[in-house]
Amino acid sequence: MHETSYVSRLQERVDTLGKIGRDPSGGITRPFGTEAEREARRWFLDEAHRAQLDVSTDSFGNIWALYPGHHPEILAVGSHLDTVTNGGAYDGALGVILGLESIQTLRERDYRPQYTLAVVALSGEEPNSFRLSTIGSRLLTGMLSFKDVAETQNDQGLLLSEALELANAPTGNHKELGVSRLRGFIEPHIEQGDRLQEQGFPLAVVTTITGIVRHSMTLVGEQNHAGTTACEKRRDAVQTFAATMELFQRLRAQFAGEVRGTVGYVNVFPNSVNIVPSRVEFIVEWRSPVESVLHFAAETFWTQVQTHVHEMGLKVSRKVILSQNPVAMDPDIQILLHQGIAAYYPQHPSLVSWAGHDAAHLAKRVPSGMLFIRSNGKSHCPDESCDFSDMAMALRVLTTVLTRWDQSQSI
Ligand SMILES: [Zn+2]
Numbered sequence: 001m002h003e004t005s006y007v008s009r010l011q012e013r014v015d016t017l018g019k020i021g022r023d024p025s026g027g028i029t030r031p032f033g034t035e036a037e038r039e040a041r042r043w044f045l046d047e048a049h050r051a052q053l054d055v056s057t058d059s060f061g062n063i064w065a066l067y068p069g070h071h072p073e074i075l076a077v078g079s080h081l082d083t084v085t086n087g088g089a090y091d092g093a094l095g096v097i098l099g100l101e102s103i104q105t106l107r108e109r110d111y112r113p114q115y116t117l118a119v120v121a122l123s124g125e126e127p128n129s130f131r132l133s134t135i136g137s138r139l140l141t142g143m144l145s146f147k148d149v150a151e152t153q154n155d156q157g158l159l160l161s162e163a164l165e166l167a168n169a170p171t172g173n174h175k176e177l178g179v180s181r182l183r184g185f186i187e188p189h190i191e192q193g194d195r196l197q198e199q200g201f202p203l204a205v206v207t208t209i210t211g212i213v214r215h216s217m218t219l220v221g222e223q224n225h226a227g228t229t230a231c232e233k234r235r236d237a238v239q240t241f242a243a244t245m246e247l248f249q250r251l252r253a254q255f256a257g258e259v260r261g262t263v264g265y266v267n268v269f270p271n272s273v274n275i276v277p278s279r280v281e282f283i284v285e286w287r288s289p290v291e292s293v294l295h296f297a298a299e300t301f302w303t304q305v306q307t308h309v310h311e312m313g314l315k316v317s318r319k320v321i322l323s324q325n326p327v328a329m330d331p332d333i334q335i336l337l338h339q340g341i342a343a344y345y346p347q348h349p350s351l352v353s354w355a356g357h358d359a360a361h362l363a364k365r366v367p368s369g370m371l372f373i374r375s376n377g378k379s380h381c382p383d384e385s386c387d388f389s390d391m392a393m394a395l396r397v398l399t400t401v402l403t404r405w406d407q408s409q410s411i
Pocket residue numbers: 080091092125189357
């Protein structure tokens with residue numbers, strides 16, 4: 001098969017998968033547990049069968065398509081098939097398709113691997129009705145215990161264990177595809193940001209996946225009449241919240257490029273036009289690829305909030321809802337990816353991933369890496385896009401990287 005044929009098959013697969021879960025506003029709605037997500041699974045199973053790979057689904061809903069090598073240990077490439085609500089066609093999907101294409105291409109070229117090569121579609125990476133994300137990678141690596149989450153119900157009362165059965169995941173212990181057989185993982189993924197676009201490169205090697213800290217804070221003032229309470233006598237939770245947001249912006253600016261901070265969730269009580277608000281609940285999210293900076297920013301803000309709120313005569317409490325340290329990608333896999341890209345672009349960037357990915361969980365158990373593919377700087381929205389020539393370049397690089405990766409393993 002000539003290279004142009006591989007490349008046109010890649011395009012066809014991207015187009016076909018991009019139609020599954022298409023919603024009326026032109027986005028893709030394919031979260032874990034939906035019929036559209038199950039259709040995407042069926043499509044992938046069919047494609048992998050047709051590629052003559054050995055396909056099975058593990059008990060966590062992860063689909064593995066294997067090209068058996070001399071050794072049963074697995075070198076895996078992949079990402080996720082699910083999407084956010086009204087998302088794009090490339091986040092996750094492109095990584096799975098590139099994994100499938102590269103392994104199928106090697107098989108068709110009669111490449112005989114030392115190790116078993118696999119494309120994996122990891123379950124439920126994005127938020128879903130079970131309020132659990134990166135389900136497949138966390139269950140696989142033991143970061144999440146199946147016993148703890150099996151009874152989790154979604155909005156319709158469906159249990160997570162039932163949703164996994166619907167996804168054709170076998171029940172009971174499915175040991176043969178456990179993490180112990182896994183020797184490494186590479187996740188190709190669209191960049192989702194605009195750095196590659198700005199720098200003029202199609203591909204980059206990911207160095208670190210950002211750490212994320214989320215603090216839920218509750219400011220408590222005093223509810224009172226909006227007319228009869230003199231302004232200077234109020235303990236107004238919204239006014240105090242607004243002042244803390246000024247502190248937040250100032251602090252965030254001090255860390256320049258090293259930190260990203262967001263307050264995207266705010267609830268006001270009682271949220272009425274003629275009542276001085278008594279309470280504001282909000283969630284502050286900090287991201288940084290540098291562990292010390294991440295925690296320093298989050299703790300500094302918390303100290304500043306406490307000082308300010310107490311000066312204003314209100315109370316504040318905090319709950320840590322997420323504290324995930326940055327995860328470095330495996331240095332040897334980074335070198336392999338650099339060598340693969342350098343054949344076409346000797347000077348190409350290394351980038352931090354400011355988004356979380358399955359690779360962050362896999363990296364805790366097996367050597368893991370990520371290849372970023374230039375996208376249009378829009379993601380988790382229908383406008384997300386990726387140029388076909390960049391996908392084709394990613395396929396070329398990945399196919400080379402896979403053979404070198406397989407051959408560089410010491411037996
Ligand atoms: Zn993704």
